[in-house]
Amino acid sequence: MKHTELTVRNYTGFATTIFLTGLVSVGFGAVDILLISPKGLDQVAAVGLGDVINAGLTALLAIGVVDTFSSRLAIAEGRGDLARRLPVLASALLVLLLVAQASAVLLSSAVQPGLRLAGQDPRLAGLAADFVIVRGCSLGFTILYAALNEALKICGLKNRSLLLLVVGLATNAALDWAFLYTPLSGRFASPVVAVAAATTGSQLLIACFALRFFLRRMRARGERFTRPERASVVAETRSMARNAPGVGARHFNDYAGTITVTLLLGTLGVQVLAAVTVATKIWSLFCRIPQACVSGTFVYYGYRLGQDESDLPTAARTLPATTRSSPATARSLPATARTLLRYAAVPTAAGAVTVALAAPWLVRLFAGAGQDERLTRSLLFAFLLTVPAYLLENHFGEILSVHQRGALLATASAVTTYALAVPLAAVGVFVLHSPFLVTASGVLPSAVLATAFHRSLRKDHWTRSEVGRDTGVGVPA
Structure with missing residues (x-):
């Protein structure tokens, strides 16, 4: 497979795509702040504070799972036995995703008391906690879309990964506007919750399209997957759980x-x-x-x-x-x-x-x-x-x-x-x-x-x- 060969052209193309992906990723937070700013400084501050806390939760609970999955996927792709390894890796990923999701729910419930103990304004603490709770309850979507995007890049579809992120950014902006400035806004407890829900919706959309692109790529390559053995999944899950x-x-x-x-x-x-x-x-x-x-x-x-x-x-x-x-x-x-x-x-x-x-x-x-x-x-x-x-x-x-x-x-x-x-x-x-x-x-x-x-x-x-x-x-x- 040509995309696995280490050449200046392959490496430069991959790194350039990742660089552009990083710039687009910055836009998600920027769009949230831009569209919520007319709602007041307290809403802007709450989104900013909530985003900082959510970044910590994501670093602690999500990045390790995604990196561990991605590294093993890259090894399997380089070895040429992705079809044999992917069902086991995907099954282990789903198990760890559920564990991370449960942990995120527990930790996010402690955000508001923690902010009050830290001396934050009670209203600001409540709004920021609402943001973190929504994002924490959807951490599974974050892991899923991140893992699928990594899978696209590893399997030679890096440009599709970038395209999906651009579409996700546009979707995030559209949902922000719809949830903040249309009759849909009445369905949310606050503008902060609406912004958090918009990000969750855009991540879910990216994950769905990424899965479709990935499966089409596997079919085009003639890969055939078999149901993994339970013992293999258990062993893989334990191994990934030790590293993640x-x-x-x-x-x-x-x-x-x-x-x-x-x-x-x-x-x-x-x-x-x-x-x-x-x-x-x-x-x-x-x-x-x-x-x-x-x-x-x-x-x-x-x-x-x-x-x-x-x-x-x-x-x-x-x-x-x-x-x-x-x-x-x-x-x-x-x-x-x-x-x-x-x-x-x-x-x-x-x-x-x-x-x-x-x-x-x-x-x-x-x-x-x-x-x-x-x-x-x-x-x-x-x-x-x-x-x-x-x-x-x-x-x-x-x-x-x-x-x-x-x-x-x-x-x-x-x-x-x-x-x-x-x-x-x-x-x-x-x-x-x-x-x-x-x-x-x-x-x-x-x-x-x-x-x-x-x-x-x-x-x-x-x-x-x-x-x-x-x-x-x-x-x-």
Whole structure:
């Protein structure tokens, strides 16, 4: 299959599609804020606060499930036995989806009491909680549409995935308008609930069309699926359940660290908080470039791992990716990782230089009246100083995700976030009173993680000592 071959053209096309997908994804939240803004500041603030909380729940409960499913799907596609593996993987995904959905309902019910304990305005807390409850009760749709979109990209339909997201954005805008400004608005308790319901509806639509496109692709390829054995599904579910929470915890730790550092910087005054907000917005837009590149790393490394496994004896393929290797794998995987890193470094470096040169214009574009533009530019440059370490951390982290190292990812990210990143930020704020040093200090946790991840890969996955190792734990193929 040509789309699984690691070439400059394939990688560039894939990463470009993911970059555009990321930009379109930003539009969902922007459209919600734009259309609800005439309803009042309290509604806007509630959607903003609710969206932040929902992002944390999604990171904790959804991303790990989707990444674990996607990495195994990419390995199966690279190995050429998608038809055999997909029924088992899909069944395990549905089980984990139900568990995540139940957990989301429980956690979302605690949002309003938690916000009140944190001193939030009671009305704002109630509205934000309503938003989170609606989104939490539909987390299953979020997982389903995200997993199906990943499946489209992995199976060579990346352009269809992007098209579906554009259609979903247009649908989200149309539903926002209908639920807010037509007689349908009377069916919702508040504008906040209407906006949350609109997002849920658009996600469900994307999932339905993605499933249709995916099944048509499988039929065109002549794939025939058989009903999976119960024992295979149970074993796969257990294996995915061991890995997914760790991957999700890693993303949640990153999210929590970012929020905590921003809150600490906010104690230095309104000007600092405004500068941090604008610099973070520009940085987030820039990060779509390295994030798109490491998404390519995730998929093409998975293909390569699957292709190497196709040379293993059938019995060896039943071992988890963390416990098997071959002489060919020990040679090819490091080379593949280096190639992918070179492919990612070029556009990331070009993007960083472009942002640095355009910094004065970008700051003026996003800054409000009376904002300290010099401070904002300095914080943006501080963010850019972390680019090399940020890229290496995420590059090796995605590779470890393919190798199903959720526990390592969770532990390492927790230690560096709460024992390194947050204390460094506290020292920078309360001792040094330097927003620049607080922002630039992010390079140290990323460098530590990159080093730890690379060391683990070299020790556990990129050496011949792995050949023949058998822990006795198997995942039926």
